[in-house]
Amino acid sequence: MSIPEGGEFGLIGRIVSRLGSGPATILGPGDDAAIVRAPDGRVVASTDVLVDGRHFRRDWCGPEDIGHRAAAANLADIAAMGAVPTALLVALCVPPGVDTEWIESLADGLSAEAAVVGASVVGGDTSSSPTLTIAVTALGDLGGAAPVRRDGAQPGDILALSGRIGYAAAGLTVLSRGFRTPKKLVEAYRRPEIRYAAGPEAAALGATSMIDISDGLLQDLGHIASSSLVAIDIDPEAFDVPAQMRDAAKALGVDPYQWVLAGGDDHPLAATFPPEVSLPPEWQVIGTVHDGSGVTVDRKPWSGGLGWDHFR
């Protein structure tokens, strides 16, 4: 079935029938608005938009993968404040010719990724459009904790990372060169694996600042440095560059640090902590905070690319 046949309400009905309902949902899709529990008395909210051909390619990712990616990008932003995601709302613009099964699989991906953290899709809107576009808003709850912002890093803090870095960028390079393997890298691009619990965990460990690495490590750490009025230095020896990434980099003629330092889409969380913190093994110390400004690698400016800006 193609979109116009069912009309908007038919399509919405088919999508809604596939969505689960999380514990925070008081009223899900079907009314003028959804109602979501916000027990903390504050709600954390973030919006990210994915545009076909710019943030994903339908020949590189299936609809379920794209649903996972769209949800993950937003859920990671909630985690990066130290909060637990509770709900997603999705605005979906669909061009003629995209069939209903494709959209249903997209909804399955969104719903499944939300379910990883106990959240669910509580509402949204659909429209026809020449450009397939997915705008997702995620909501979350701080559970009584203070939010971890970008502006609290202090000279003397250590910088740590929780989650994979460089994998998705490596997968993107592999796909863009026309390959489909190594599977681990390609799958990392198609469907990020994010340790959302790292967000509230970092808040509980006393993180002084935190950010979701979505555009590239150096670029995103630049936001912490500029917001906190500090300098950040990264230890290039601190990263485990796995054999598959090293081999792929060699085969493709790419510096793997390009993926690790400037690649996006993995959404690990980076946080700064007071130096006396005792970090669980899921957090890897990758740098230090100093007086000054900017982000350096081994005390030098990095000469490679600086992530990607969505408008370039």
Next chain:
Amino acid sequence: MSIPEGGEFGLIGRIVSRLGSGPATILGPGDDAAIVRAPDGRVVASTDVLVDGRHFRRDWCGPEDIGHRAAAANLADIAAMGAVPTALLVALCVPPGVDTEWIESLADGLSAEAAVVGASVVGGDTSSSPTLTIAVTALGDLGGAAPVRRDGAQPGDILALSGRIGYAAAGLTVLSRGFRTPKKLVEAYRRPEIRYAAGPEAAALGATSMIDISDGLLQDLGHIASSSLVAIDIDPEAFDVPAQMRDAAKALGVDPYQWVLAGGDDHPLAATFPPEVSLPPEWQVIGTVHDGSGVTVDRKPWSGGLGWDHFR
């Protein structure tokens, strides 16, 4: 300045500098997520997307108007639950060639409409895209009240409307025929005037169901009828069809009831109340609720169009 010159962060900075901050904002734009007060312990949330050429035309509406319309469509959904809007998040997709001044004016419109209810734009995302697209998520607070859903209408209830109806549809017809007057109708299409306070007011008056009329009165009341398992009958004599609308209808050869019963975009609130309710003058009784199903006009099915479905 066109978009690519400033890059995404330059554009966001220019937008953010124009946004006010409402009393519910704890943390506005600039971090991974915003933080908004939710004193009720529940947050009301709704998403609507507007696509260029489908929900607005840049030659018919200026950017500030489009900002007002995009915000209004979402804020009305929050009001229709009986809640007070607190915040907006905006995902904005911009094609090359749209200049920064246009986007700044759009942001001004979004911000100004939010300010009408004391809300503000707390976050968002931007991307380049071939299609200008504005996806807005609105949040709101119930202030301790029970939400007014679509499924509570009871046989014997009266149906009342608060706000203008048919004006925007008349303005759209005027514009689509190449005219620019009557100004009152054209302006009603460009920038809806919504009595947002009607939402919490209806909740306090004991409304049994409520909906924002965005797609057309008959079509949207159909959602109340089907959700509540009741029939709704509309009194065609109950509407004040103002002289300007009557004159324009005559001049354009249109049945003005087409605008009143099937026209969208005015966003009045329609609610059902127990028959003993004493309604303030801002609420106009336009019909009654009965056993049965469907929506009739003067006890007969209406033979005109049935609003518009975004996919047709």
